[in-house]
Amino acid sequence: MTSDTATPAPKRSLPSMSLLGPVIALLVLIAIGASLNSNFLGAANITNVLARSAFIGIIAVGMTFVITAGGLDLSVGSMAAFIAGLMILVMNAALPTLGIGVPIILLGMVVAIVAGIVAGLINGFLITALGIEAFIVTLGTMGIYRSLVTWLADGGTLSLDFGLRTFYRPVYFDGILGISWPIIVFALVVILGEILMSFARFGRHCAATGSNEHVAHYSNVDVNRTRLLTYAMLGLLVGVATIMYVPRLGSASASTGLLWELEAIAAVIIGGTVLKGGFGRVWGTVIGVLILSLIDNILNLTDFVSPYLNGAIQGVIIILAVILQREAKAKG
Amino acid sequence: MTHMKAILMAGAASVAMTTAATAQETSVIGVSIPAATHGWAGGMNFHAQEAVERLEEVYPNLDFVLSTASDPGTQVNDIEDMMATRNIDALVVLPFESEPLTGPVQAVADAGVWVTVVDRGLSVDGIEDLYVAGDNEGFGRVSGEYMASQMPDGGDIVVLRGIPTTIDNMRVEGFEQAIEGSGINIIDMEHGNWNRDDSFNVMQDFLQKHEQIDAVWASDDDMAVGVLAAIEAAGRDDIQFVLGGAGMKEMVQRVMEGDEMIPADVTYPPAMIATAIEMTAVGLTSSAPVSGTFTIGSVLITPENAEEFYYPDSPF
Numbered sequence: 001m002t003s004d005t006a007t008p009a010p011k012r013s014l015p016s017m018s019l020l021g022p023v024i025a026l027l028v029l030i031a032i033g034a035s036l037n038s039n040f041l042g043a044a045n046i047t048n049v050l051a052r053s054a055f056i057g058i059i060a061v062g063m064t065f066v067i068t069a070g071g072l073d074l075s076v077g078s079m080a081a082f083i084a085g086l087m088i089l090v091m092n093a094a095l096p097t098l099g100i101g102v103p104i105i106l107l108g109m110v111v112a113i114v115a116g117i118v119a120g121l122i123n124g125f126l127i128t129a130l131g132i133e134a135f136i137v138t139l140g141t142m143g144i145y146r147s148l149v150t151w152l153a154d155g156g157t158l159s160l161d162f163g164l165r166t167f168y169r170p171v172y173f174d175g176i177l178g179i180s181w182p183i184i185v186f187a188l189v190v191i192l193g194e195i196l197m198s199f200a201r202f203g204r205h206c207a208a209t210g211s212n213e214h215v216a217h218y219s220n221v222d223v224n225r226t227r228l229l230t231y232a233m234l235g236l237l238v239g240v241a242t243i244m245y246v247p248r249l250g251s252a253s254a255s256t257g258l259l260w261e262l263e264a265i266a267a268v269i270i271g272g273t274v275l276k277g278g279f280g281r282v283w284g285t286v287i288g289v290l291i292l293s294l295i296d297n298i299l300n301l302t303d304f305v306s307p308y309l310n311g312a313i314q315g316v317i318i319i320l321a322v323i324l325q326r327e328a329k330a331k332g
Numbered sequence: 333m334t335h336m337k338a339i340l341m342a343g344a345a346s347v348a349m350t351t352a353a354t355a356q357e358t359s360v361i362g363v364s365i366p367a368a369t370h371g372w373a374g375g376m377n378f379h380a381q382e383a384v385e386r387l388e389e390v391y392p393n394l395d396f397v398l399s400t401a402s403d404p405g406t407q408v409n410d411i412e413d414m415m416a417t418r419n420i421d422a423l424v425v426l427p428f429e430s431e432p433l434t435g436p437v438q439a440v441a442d443a444g445v446w447v448t449v450v451d452r453g454l455s456v457d458g459i460e461d462l463y464v465a466g467d468n469e470g471f472g473r474v475s476g477e478y479m480a481s482q483m484p485d486g487g488d489i490v491v492l493r494g495i496p497t498t499i500d501n502m503r504v505e506g507f508e509q510a511i512e513g514s515g516i517n518i519i520d521m522e523h524g525n526w527n528r529d530d531s532f533n534v535m536q537d538f539l540q541k542h543e544q545i546d547a548v549w550a551s552d553d554d555m556a557v558g559v560l561a562a563i564e565a566a567g568r569d570d571i572q573f574v575l576g577g578a579g580m581k582e583m584v585q586r587v588m589e590g591d592e593m594i595p596a597d598v599t600y601p602p603a604m605i606a607t608a609i610e611m612t613a614v615g616l617t618s619s620a621p622v623s624g625t626f627t628i629g630s631v632l633i634t635p636e637n638a639e640e641f642y643y644p645d646s647p648f
Contacts, residue, residue, distance in 0.1 A: 039540045048536045155368030155377040156647025173565050255370050255527050300537035307523050
């Protein structure tokens with residue numbers, strides 16, 4: 001698996017700024033947060049921030065592969081809302097027969113995973129087999145899933161049966177050794193993603209496909225299969241994120257997962273993955289996700305800025321984090 | 333609910349009149365509303381569809397065109413399309429935002445079409461023939477007065493605001509005026525955007541930031557859901573109660589059952605769109621005068637009257 005990764009990188013005394021940029025931005029944010037509020041570095045706040053980052057984070061890891069392979073997926077937020085709605089409907093429907101217990105939760109999880117993979121495969125099929133632009137395909141499916149969840153919920157909110165929600169709730173709020181499940185799952189997804197991206201053949205195929213489709217094709221990389229797999233994997237991860245999301249509030253509505261796709265894409269780019277494809281960095285994506293959720297967290301913890309300006313602050317920091325990388329790249 | 337009865341009676345009367353004056357030409361009523369992007373709007377969409385279906389049966393000579401828009405620009409397009417292709421005789425519009433819709437609706441009115449504006453007023457007075465208004469300032473005032481009555485010794489509260497709009501500003505102003513001098517301090521205010529997930533996050537952060545919070549004005553039932561989940565997860569018991577708003581059925585049910593965390597709710601009925609469509613239909617088909625302003629007040633729901641506000645069939 002790792003046999004042909006031995007090409008030594010050119011040695012430098014310091015890691016390049018493109019590596020350091022996002023890390024510095026994250027550290028600066030942490031320092032600002034800690035100086036503004038004493039609870040910022042408390043275990044409870046760190047747990048809150050990490051757990052709520054998990055949804056976008058898990059999705060963003062999948063998005064890293066899609067973007068590295070030269071694709072894009074705008075449908076993930078709507079897809080998450082639709083899968084959450086579907087999961088709630090199936091679990092509520094199965095409640096009279098299965099009763100409250102582990103089997104019904106497992107049923108819900110299987111529904112989420114299968115629905116995610118199928119949704120991802122549909123995107124991937126339309127893009128690879130029919131050769132339609134990823135932007136257009138996923139813009140289309142984004143609208144379709146958003147409408148479907150609104151329709152399923154009759155314009156309102158789908159809620160998990162109360163008893164069932166109480167039983168399922170620990171999946172978001174509990175964990176092992178004080179680390180809650182969403183954080184554990186997020187960490188596992190990141191580790192597997194990093195291995196797959198940096199050390200496995202699949203990661204190299206993604207990068208090759210994204211950097212030059214034709215060259216990749218002539219180098220015996222099955223370009224279409226690689227792309228299809230990235231979308232299926234992203235769909236699977238959206239399913240996993242939904243499994244973590246549903247127990248939190250036990251509901252899904254038309255406003256679930258709104259703009260998650262943009263947050264996920266922004267996190268991927270902040271982390272150093274190239275939007276045009278060809279190069280991806282899973283751990284960078286994690287830093288991007290953390291930067292985004294820390295901004296929200298810090299703005300809520302301080303009275304420093306008018307809440308009307310939250311969006312502006314976010315925008316400035318996103319652009320700054322990326323400039324930090326570019327500057328360094330230009331300098332070499 | 334007396335106004336509903338009055339309208340129904342007026343409706344029944346006008347049915348009698350129209351059947352007497354047979355062979356009338358078919359009139360078209362256009363209804364343009366924001367899409368179901370959050371709970372309240374979902375309820376409003378439900379009531380609009382229900383009203384249209386019901387009225388199409390009641391008035392055979394009325395046709396309805398219902399369109400939902402997800403932003404002000406789309407809503408303007410919808411209205412222009414209705415004018416150009418459906419030749420509407422009346423327009424019932426719940427403006428997405430006041431400013432961008434004022435010009436286009438004015439053009440509709442200038443063309444001689446009956447205009448009914450719902451909930452949000454236009455930024456120029458006198459365009460509409462009928463204004464069915466929600467009382468946003470009253471919504472804030474009723475909420476504030478309830479808070480003040482529940483906390484006679486004052487206390488520290490946090491406030492979750494909606495999407496930054498004039499509606500939200502009016503509600504918060506009304507609220508602030510009502511609690512003035514009551515000893516209640518707003519120690520923090522942040523936008524939860526009428527969204528469960530956003531308000532969950534904001535409330536988690538409030539709980540980190542403040543060691544003692546006596547009560548929460550969530551100002552909306554969707555946001556109250558997120559707030560309650562955050563409080564439950566943090567295991568805090570300093571918060572005495574959470575006051576939402578709008579009258580979501582799950583919340584009304586909790587009020588009915590005497591839940592201590594949700595002792596009351598304040599209405600802002602999404603069914604006001606049905607009132608508007610109904611009155612417009614009456615205006616088109618009968619000689620009963622319906623022009624003017626019709627304000628739907630915000631009412632406090634307590635365990636005593638909660639049953640009157642519980643609609644199990646509505647999605648909201």
